[in-house]
Structures are given as C-alpha cells and as structure tokens.
Amino acid sequence: MTMSPPVPGTPVAYQDPVRQALARRTARRNAFVGMASLIGFTVVVALLVTQTPGWPAVQETFFSPEQFADSLPGLLEAFMLNVRIFLIAEPLILVFSLIIALTRTLRAPIFLPLRVLATIYVDVFRGVPTILVIFLLGFGVPALRLQGVPTDPVFWGTVALILSYSAYVAEVFRAGIGSVHPSQRMAARSLGLSVLQTNRFVVLPQAIRNVVPPLLNDFISLQKDTALVSVLGPIEVLRQAQIDASSTFNYTPYVAAALIFIALTIPMTRFADWVQGRMARRQRAGGVA
C-alpha cells in the first residue's frame, strides 16, 4: 500500500483508503466484465458471419490475401496523388473559408455587397454536388479553349474541391465565431482593441478552439473526396482499386484502399484530440484563479 496520510493545508483532497480499495475492486471487475463481453460479442458475430452460406464467396471476393498483396503496392503509389491534392487543398480551404466566415460576420452597412456575395457563395457551393463542380471545372473550363488557362485535370479537380469545401468549412467557422459570447467582444472593444484586434486576439482563438472536432470531420471527408478527382482521368487510389477490381472481378482492392485511408485518418484524429486537449488545459489554466 502506498497510501500516505493527507497533509493538512495542501490542496490534495482527503482519500479514504477503504473507499479507494472498493473503487479499485469495482474497476477491476468492470474491466473484466467489459473484456469478457467484448470477446464474447466478437466471437458470436464472427461465428454468425462465417456460418452464413455465402461466406466463402464473400471472403474470396472481399478478403483475399493474394489479391490484397497484389494490389497494395500500386494502391500506395496511386495514394500519393490523393495526399498531394489533400495537402494543397487543405491549407487553402482553411484560409478561404475563414475569410468568407469573417466576411459574413461584418456588421457595417457598407459591407452589405460583400456579405451578400459570401452568403450566395456558401448557399450555392454547399447545395451543388461536388462532383458537378469537378466536372464543370475539369471538362467545362478546358472546353472554352482559353489561351494560357491550364487544362490539367488535377489542377481543376483540386480547385473544385477547394471551392466546394470552403463553403462547408466557412459555416463551421461561422458557428465557432457565433459560439463566442458577445460579452467577450464588448469587453475587448471597451479595452480599446480595434475590430481587427478583437477578432485576432479575442474572438478567433476561442472560436477555432470550439470547432476543431467539426473541422477535422470535414478534413477527413475531404481526404476521401479527393477520390472524386478521378472522374477527370487521373488515377488515384480508389480508381486504381477499381481498375484492379474489374480486371480480376474481385473487390479486395477496395478493402485495401479503405485500409490506406483509415491508416491516415486515425493518426489525424488522435492528433486533433491531443491538440484540443492541450487547448482546453490552457484555457482552464487561465481560469482557475
């Protein structure tokens, strides 16, 4: 037992050894019941699935180890295109959407045209299917045959994703800005901060902290939607999976592609959790006094 008696005057709460022992026992039993339940559940589901009459066919067409090994190298190579599109699009989306969100919060009457434009932009690009934007830019703009305008499908596909996702993310930012209590803004203004300074130092830091999870949501969605660019011709990971699948009549390459996506999203989610936890700790640290 490593129990030390509580020292008066320190902020450590008094801990009753009997209650602690009880809590430990309960925790142990809970962990045991939880694990047993999880294992039992997994076994029962696995048995149920593998006992179905069609399971051998499903296993061969979706989970074939040979197909998996055959297609993985090509898929990883094709995935580099998704990563490239994603890395270029994501920062630009953050910048554009923040500008749009801030434009929509402008209050001065002189900014009405800007506000209207930003509102129309968000309404239109959130409402139009992303695939149409991609087709329109990727096949439509090159068809205009303008001098000096690129015809590269990856370029236009990325632009289309940026346009489409900026509309969604702008609304996320706007929600974040709306979540900051008005008294914060008033207090900052009464301290003599300008509108810009208020946004920069008071509103946005709090707003962004509040919207990290939904932002991450949109970016994971963006990662997968990079596959839409393939309709214009370039081979990215999902297209490569489709090519492999249709030449072998086997769906395992799709499963392999899904695993590649998951391998990227899970670390990203954990990272975002960590960032958010750190921000929350800092916020609390300032407010304990």
Add this chain to the structure above:
Amino acid sequence: MSGLSTRRILFPALALASVGALLAGCAQEPSATTATSSSAAAPAESATAAPSEAASSAPASTEPALDECSKENLTLVTPGTLTIGTDTPAYPPYFVDDDPSNGQGFESAVAYAVAEGLGFAQNEVTWTVVPFNKSYAPGDKDFDFDINQISITPKREKAVDFSNGYYTVNQAVVALNDSPIANATTLAELQAAKLGAQVGTTSLDFITDVVQPADKPYVYNDTNDAKSALNNGQIDGIVVDLPTAYYITAVEIDNSKIVGQFPAQEGGEQFGLLFATGNPLVACVNGVLDGLSASGELQAIQDEWLAGESAPYFTE
C-alpha cells in the same frame, strides 16, 4: 451492482441482435429495376433478318444436352422468362437509343437470337440494368446472363462463368485530326502520348500492357467522359474497341479519326456472355451460340451492326 453489469451486457446483446437482423436483411436482395420489353414493340424485322429463322434453332437441337436445354427445364431467375442484364447507358453500336429491348444494335440482336435459340419469344425476354461493377458481385445474380461487351479473361473466370465468345474484338486508337499522334503508325509513336480509356476495360489493359506509355493512362468512368477529355485536348487519344471507334469517328466526334488498330494478342480477345458461376444455362447457351455461328447468323448480325475492319494495324 448487478444493475451495472446487466447494462454492460445489454448493450452488446442489443448490438448483436441488430447485426443479426442486418445479416438476415441482406441475405435476400430484391431484384433491381427491370425494363421489360413490351410485346407490342417487337424488335424490328431487320434485327433478325438472318438467312433463315429456322436455321438458328435447328443446329442447337442437335446438341446432346437436349432435355436440359428445353425451355421448361432451364433454371431461370424468373421461370418462363429469360432475364438479360446490361449496363446503362447502353452504347451504340451495341445497342441503339439506349434501349436494349428494341432488338437493334449488335448485342441486342445477339441477345434476342440467343433467346430465340433457347425457345423464348421476344415478349418472353426481360432486360434488367446491371452495372458492370455489380455483374461480378458474389451472391445470387438477378439476371440469367449479362451482355455488356465483357471480354473473357482467365482472371475473371475465377469469379464468374462465361459463354463461348460471340465476337472477336480488336482495340483501336481514336484521336482528333490535329492530335500529335494522328498519323502514328507504330507503338513507339504512341508511347509519348497521353492516352485515355474507360475504367475496367481491356482497352485500359492494352494501354498499360501493350503500349506502355511514359505517362500514366487517363482513366474515365465511361466513354462519354473520355470523349470530353479528347475533345478538350486534355489527352491525345483514347483506346476503345474497334466497333466503338468506328461509331465515335463516324457519328460522334466530327474531326476525329481511327489512328490504327492493335494486332490481336495471342488467342484474340473475345466478348462473352456472363453467368453466375456454375449456372447450368451456360452449356445450353453455348449450344445456341455454336448453332448461330455455324449457320452464319452470328456473322450476319455482325455485318449488319458492326462496320468492317479496315483500319490500319500498328506495327512494333
């Protein structure tokens, strides 16, 4: 305390029950949208204007598996009806007006000739939409056979059964008249070009395996997208099967031409009808196809719907 553990067990149990229900629900998938050919709109005379109507069934009846192939004994998705699948849109020259049930176009005519050989009247044939990707899905098929310009390959035969080939196809390159490869005559000249093809086609395999260009091929969902990219100058040429190439250059894209066709690979590439693995219907359909081929009816349908093969061959 016991209340706590009960709740802990209750959740997995509930989840388990819902998974079970899901599995049961998936077991029997309802059939896809079907497009029944109306008996009034029977296929045009021209579709079956073969040398002799009787000729098609006569050789088939000499097949050994006569009894199993009589109409009453066939194992069909819908008894009494022959259910044929194809993708939508159905492209010319294989189908006309995106309507497989009109008997026009090469594959529609072949399908109706096979149906007739099996003893089905035109109004006993039902068409169902089968996207290419779905045609090889595991589980019960909702068609008796699928006809969709599907090339027979050994890899694919692991997942489905094919009939004998009903058409031997060559691949060809289509380009705009002002394309850098418009006058190419050798494979080497194609290697520097940006080539496109539809996903899942042997045309695409031809680019990667035979042409082996420096650039990766551009891959499209369907031929229409490939044509857009060709028109826009985003790619230098597209690879399609020769009949499609004739149709594109003659009807669809004005200033385009067939640059050339590829010499057939060993054994040749053949279109086959796609069946569920182990479907006994394959033998009967093969009997009918052999008959159609022997009587010259298959060739007559081909001559009617597919243009000749006069395009120049690429050389090494």
